[in-house]
Amino acid sequence: PRYDYVRDGQEIYRRSFATIRSEARLDHLPEDARVVAVRMVHASGDVDLTEHIAVHPRLVASARAALQGGAPIFADAQMIASGITRARLPRDNDVVCTLRDGRVPHLARDWGTTRSAAAVSLWDERLEGAVVAIGNAPTALFHLLETVADGGPRPAAVVGIPVGFIGSAESKNALAENPYDIPWLVVHGRRGGSALAASAVNALAREDEL
Amino acid sequence: PRYDYVRDGQEIYRRSFATIRSEARLDHLPEDARVVAVRMVHASGDVDLTEHIAVHPRLVASARAALQGGAPIFADAQMIASGITRARLPRDNDVVCTLRDGRVPHLARDWGTTRSAAAVSLWDERLEGAVVAIGNAPTALFHLLETVADGGPRPAAVVGIPVGFIGSAESKNALAENPYDIPWLVVHGRRGGSALAASAVNALAREDEL
Numbered sequence: 001p002r003y004d005y006v007r008d009g010q011e012i013y014r015r016s017f018a019t020i021r022s023e024a025r026l027d028h029l030p031e032d033a034r035v036v037a038v039r040m041v042h043a044s045g046d047v048d049l050t051e052h053i054a055v056h057p058r059l060v061a062s063a064r065a066a067l068q069g070g071a072p073i074f075a076d077a078q079m080i081a082s083g084i085t086r087a088r089l090p091r092d093n094d095v096v097c098t099l100r101d102g103r104v105p106h107l108a109r110d111w112g113t114t115r116s117a118a119a120v121s122l123w124d125e126r127l128e129g130a131v132v133a134i135g136n137a138p139t140a141l142f143h144l145l146e147t148v149a150d151g152g153p154r155p156a157a158v159v160g161i162p163v164g165f166i167g168s169a170e171s172k173n174a175l176a177e178n179p180y181d182i183p184w185l186v187v188h189g190r191r192g193g194s195a196l197a198a199s200a201v202n203a204l205a206r207e208d209e210l
Numbered sequence: 211p212r213y214d215y216v217r218d219g220q221e222i223y224r225r226s227f228a229t230i231r232s233e234a235r236l237d238h239l240p241e242d243a244r245v246v247a248v249r250m251v252h253a254s255g256d257v258d259l260t261e262h263i264a265v266h267p268r269l270v271a272s273a274r275a276a277l278q279g280g281a282p283i284f285a286d287a288q289m290i291a292s293g294i295t296r297a298r299l300p301r302d303n304d305v306v307c308t309l310r311d312g313r314v315p316h317l318a319r320d321w322g323t324t325r326s327a328a329a330v331s332l333w334d335e336r337l338e339g340a341v342v343a344i345g346n347a348p349t350a351l352f353h354l355l356e357t358v359a360d361g362g363p364r365p366a367a368v369v370g371i372p373v374g375f376i377g378s379a380e381s382k383n384a385l386a387e388n389p390y391d392i393p394w395l396v397v398h399g400r401r402g403g404s405a406l407a408a409s410a411v412n413a414l415a416r417e418d419e420l
Contacts, residue, residue, distance in 0.1 A: 002359075003352045003384060005377045007323040012349075012376045019375040045373040045400035079405065082292035113217040139222075142213045149212075163255040163405075165226040167215045174213060190255035193405045195289065195373075 013210055016042055023047045032060040036185065036203040043199035052188045054176060059183040063131050063157035063204040071156060072096055073201060074123050076116050077136040083198025084133075088205040098122040117143035128153035131204070134160050135197025138167035141175060148180050158184045159200045163192035223420055226252055233257045242270040246395065246413040253409035262398045264386060269393040273341050273367035273414040281366060282306055283411060284333050286326050287346040293408025294343075298415040308332040327353035338363035341414070344370050345407025348377035351385060358390050368394045369410045373402035 006012050017038055024047040026034045033055040041049050067073075072094040075081045081097045089095075098104065098119040107118035116137030123130075127147075132155045134141045141160050148154055160175040162168050172186040185200060216222050227248055234257040236244045243265040251259050277283075282304035285291045291307045299305075308314065308329040317328035326347030333340075337357075342365045344351045351370050358364055370385040372378050382396040395410060 003356065003380075005349065005352050005380065007327070007349060009318075009324040009326075009349075012324070012374075016375040042375075043373065043403060045375070045378060045402055079289050079293040079408070083289040083404065108219075114219040114222070116219075117217070139215065139217060139219075142215050146213065163253065164222075165229040165252075165255070166222045168255060170213075170215065192255055193253060193403075194293065195403045195405045198289070 010210060017209055020047060024050045026050060029053065029055055030057050030060065033185070035207070035209060036060065036200055038209075039199045039203035040187075040196050043195045049187065049191070049196075052191060053185070054188060055185045056176075056183040059157055059185050060204065062183045063159075064207075066129055066131050066156035067091065067093055067205055069129075071130045072126055073131045073133060074098075074127060074155075075132075075197070076119065076134045076140040076162075077194045077197075079194035080133050080135050080197045080201070083195060083202075085202050085205070088202055090205065096123070096126075113143065114139040116140040120144050121147065125153055127155055129156045131156060131201070132158045132160075133197040133201050134158070134162050135192055135194040136162055138162045138164060138171035141171040142167070145174055145178060148178070148182065154180060154182055156183070157204075158182055159197055159204075160184055161187045161192035161196050161200070163190065165190055168192060220420060227419055230257060234260045236260055239263065239265055240267050240270065243395070245417070245419060246270065246410055248419075249409045249413040250397075250406050253405045259397065259401070259406075262401060263395070264398060265395045266386075266393040269367055269395050270414065272393045273369075274417075276339055276341050276366035277301065277303055277415055279339075281340045282336055283341045283343060284308075284337065284365075285342075285407070286329065286344045286350040286372075287404045287407075289404035290343050290345050290407045290411070293405060293412075295412050295415070298412055300415065306333070306336075323353065324349040326350040330354050331357065335363055337365055339366045341366060341411070342368045342370075343407040343411050344368070344372050345402055345404040346372055348372045348374060348381035351381040352377070355384055355388060358388070358392065364390060364392055366393070367414075368392055369407055369414075370394055371397045371402035371406050371410070373400065375400055378402060
């Protein structure tokens, strides 16, 4: 059979975003964060996702300023790094995932934690003023908050949407309640994932939707 | 603050899968496909996802046999390729995404279609007996079905879960109704995405859950 479908990529984007805006509830979000939520809905195919999204009032401004200043982006999963559209980044910003660094398995064993959490410790001083995207491991988000608590470098913005059934909701609550004045974006509850995290970063990277 | 959370990666997996099995409806799926659905729920954080999953009765057997025979995996997005756990593949199978091939922009322009659809045309003869994972573009899935309709090579199994608001549901219906006897897995409706597609392939790659 031959199928009847829209073949123009730009037209598909435009119609998709229009559908999302007409169906999704966005009025509980800061005005400058709605474009981020729209892109996350686009990545998930689910307009109800916005009910679970919460955003700190300074998240968008802080992340955009950091990226425009050339700050790197740290991700807890290679899939996120892979999903960030380099052409949208304002300063050809570095996108860093340390999960496959050779030191990670040893650190994880020594500390009795996950490799995702151990990988966060390798972000080091460049984490100061950076943008963080966590889309996989609650343990990575908890570890990040602990290093900040210990006086470590503070990121400019944290997209904290680890997915899962064990610790995920709790880690996002901890981020949203962080006492360090670090702006955040979360998807409350169990949902999250690399595709959502990458889509949020892609929206933060540039104001234009297309 | 210090946080109280499970730090043992294997234990997190075990508890997660146990939670999913206790909460998600799976009885509408072929028995050998339930482990695939569990892994997709794990990637999405949403037990209700299973309501939208449908699986051809021979999908799992056909995909597993193909992979064990060394067949390549074709993906429509780099994120999927990035999310496939190489250690789970039985024959160090090739994982191929042609979206960034230099010929793709020209082909897309010439044919008046998306780059995702044009990229599918480069899969070529190796597509015969391969495993396909589409997690992004409905146009890629439509194009694949059209090349099969034209007498092109037939994959052994198609994980067809493009995400979105324009053409996504229709492309998955077309796959599930394909008259070519190609086994399929779909998430009906708008939902889908690279993370789900990668998780499905990771489950198909090996019978063991951990």
